[in-house]
Amino acid sequence: MTNKKSTKRALLASIASLLLCFTMLIGTTYAWFTDSVTSASNVIKTGNLDIKLLMDTDVDGTYDDISDSTSPIFGEGSIAQNNNAATLWEPGKTQVAYLAIQNGGNLDLKYTVGLNVQNVSKDLYEVMEYAIVADADKDAPVTAWTSGNSVVEGTQSVSDDVALKVGETHYFALVIHMDEEAGSEYMDGQVNFDLTVLATQLNSESDAFDSDYDKDATYAFTANSAATLSAALANGGDVIIKGTITDSTLDAYSATRNVVTLFRPTQDATLSGGKIIMNNSEANWGFVVDAKNNVNVTVKDTAIEGSNNWNMHNIVEPGSKLTIENVEVSATGGNAVYVTGGGEAVLNNVTVEQDGLNAGAQPWAPTAVAASTGSTVTINSGTYVGNTYGVYIYSSGAKVTINGGTFKAPTVLKADAWGDGVVTSIVVNGGNFDGKIDTSNIGGNGVGVITINGGNFTNFSAIANAQRLVINGGTFDADPSAYAKGKVTDNGDGTWTVSGYEVSSATELVDAIAGGKVVTLTQDIDLGKIDLTDTITNDVVIDANGHKITTTESYGIEVTPGKNVTISNADVEMTKEGDYITYAAGFKIANGDYAGATIILRNCTITMANGDWAYAVNVPGSVKNLNLVIDNCTLEGAVAVQCWGDNNTITITNSELICNYTTNATYTSFCVSLQADGSTVSENNTLVIDNCEFKYSGVDNFDKEIYSVKDRGVGNTVTVTNCTYGEKVVAN
Helix, strand or coil: HHHHHHHHHHHHHHHHHHHHHHHHHHHCCCCCCCCCCCCCCCHHHHHCCCCEEEECCCCCCCCCCCCCCCCCCCCCCCCCCCCCCCCCCCCCCCEEEEEEEECCCCEEEEEEEEEEEEEEECCCCHEEEEEEECCECCCECCCCCCCECCCCCCEEEECCEEEEECCEEEEEEEEEEECCCHHHHCCCCCEEEEEEEEEEEECCCCCCCCCCCCCCCEEEEEEEHHHHHHHHHHHHCCCCCEEEECCCEEEEECCCCCEEECCCCCCCCCCCCCCCCCCCCCCCEEEEEECCCCCCEEEEEEEEEEEECCCEEEEECCCCCEEEEEEEEEECEEEEEEEEEEEEEEEEEEEEEEEECCCCCCCCCEEEEEEECCCCCEEEEEEECCEEEEEECCCCCEEEEEECCEEEEEEEECCCCCCCCCCEEEEEEEEEEEEEEECEECCCCEEEEEECCEEEEEECECCCCCCEECCCCCEEEECCCCCCEEEEEECCCCCCEEECECCCHHHHHHHHHCCCCCCEECCCCCEEEEECCCCCCCCEEEECCCCCCEEEECCCEEEEECCCCCEEEEEEEEECCCCCCCCEEEEEECCCCCCCCEEEECCCCCEEECCCEEEEEECCEEECCCCCEEECEEEEECCCEEEEEEECCCEECCCCEEECCCCCCCCEEEEEEEEEEEECCEEEEEEEEEEEEEECCCCCCCCCCEEEEECCCCEEEEEEEEEEEECCCCCC
């Protein structure tokens, strides 16, 4: 009994204590048990891949590092005269060099030994042989020539891949032999040998998953002479230049063009490091990159110097890409950097210094960067000084886009075009420019345009007409009004700034567009319609700047055939309902052949009043050959986008497509449609819809099947990807 009472008293005391604790906690915050662990001082370091080439020059067991030596292993002036005292060869002669490869870095590697063989005269290489003897040294010397392999011109690997762990050294002998049967026809002949050791990562270290992440690592050839450079470039792949190489050799690239140094890779390749000096006055082309068959080629961290007509001549064919990065080009001849062939080139932080008159045989004016033959060149940064021209586009449809950099020349920008249908263009988005602009040499029906969207221009003047030079933005030290499509502001300090042409009324808007201005709205406008069909002879650019355009007619904006139109940041509201007699369209494409012109709606909202015949975007049946791009828009109507025309390309991305049906109208049971009826059928159109959302906002009792996308035409191609579908809206 006593124990029971004690237990009861203890229990009551415990409960009282708990109640007291709860009371004390009222109005306070809670504390939670916490803990933390820190792994401090984590350090990430990259490894160092470093190989050394050693030679036992006196065959006494002492190996010297000859990695950076320019002296030959064999022949006159060789490293080991006592071993190779006889510099002239004869049938049956053999010479031996005792070599070693040492892993001096902190990464495991694999290597291969290569020979670069250059035939100088009498085809002497035909009777020369080589052998690699593993583990040979003074204690296990080569005592006699037994057998070997014939050499061939160019670069050849003379060993298998050899694994070399950190700290290891492999010893071997290189043996060169002249065939005993060599005849008198080889007297006074010469062949040059260069030994190259190529190393790359070994798949031994592990990453988070296995040790095979670098199993496909490739070798990079090194070159420290014109001969080794020539052999390495012929081999393709990756080439590293060590030191300065002076090249006076000639490669007859074609019947009429001589090349000093030719880089013609057959796979993705990189050339980097060092400096190349091209000093052969007989060469028309200096350093040539010949990129074809869908290869990506990079030339970086190097310097190229010469006085040829084309100092860095780049032949980049369609499908291939050339990147020139951190490269210095010093030239006195015609085109310092030239891109042709129809492919793509990108210039990052390139320095072109051109000084002196044209030294070559061809009459090309000295130019920092030139392009032709449909090539596409993008210049992102760097310094480009031309003796006559800075950036020059020849005919054949080339295009250069300049995003930044410094450019200086008497004529800093020049675009030419000859012949019907030829289009060339320079688009400037930024950078600093010193010199005049020239688009005067455009003949026939060729179209050459320089479009300036930004940048700073000094010593500005132009030899052009208003159709060839379009200035949308930038700062100039002379009045650019004759070519400006935007608003020109006199800054009062000897400079003028071009910015978007600002308008605040419907009348100003139409007048500005008719005058070819790039228009920016400054306030909401209310007008019957925007008719861009009657007097418009220029491309149209409207930035509504987020303002609303309210229209009361049967359509809001109608554009003209054959012109490029860009409308952005607009909020178009239609207050007129369409019916079966009068269709309503927020954005109507006027009838006609657009001949490949592009119309862009970007960041726009078009809202139609409810009605079965109200379309946010309408492409009528007579419209053809149009590129319509709709991006990041909200389109609401009985049909969001409707096309009756033929041979058009319509691309809709990142948009919200809202269908506000009210009845079972025949042509309005789809959000996006390629249409047809008894007399008109949309044919051969391409419709692409990606990353869009379809929504339905019609009456609740609508019971007809609703399609998000419907193709009712003939021969059309429809692709819909990454889209979502709201209630009552289903994919076709």
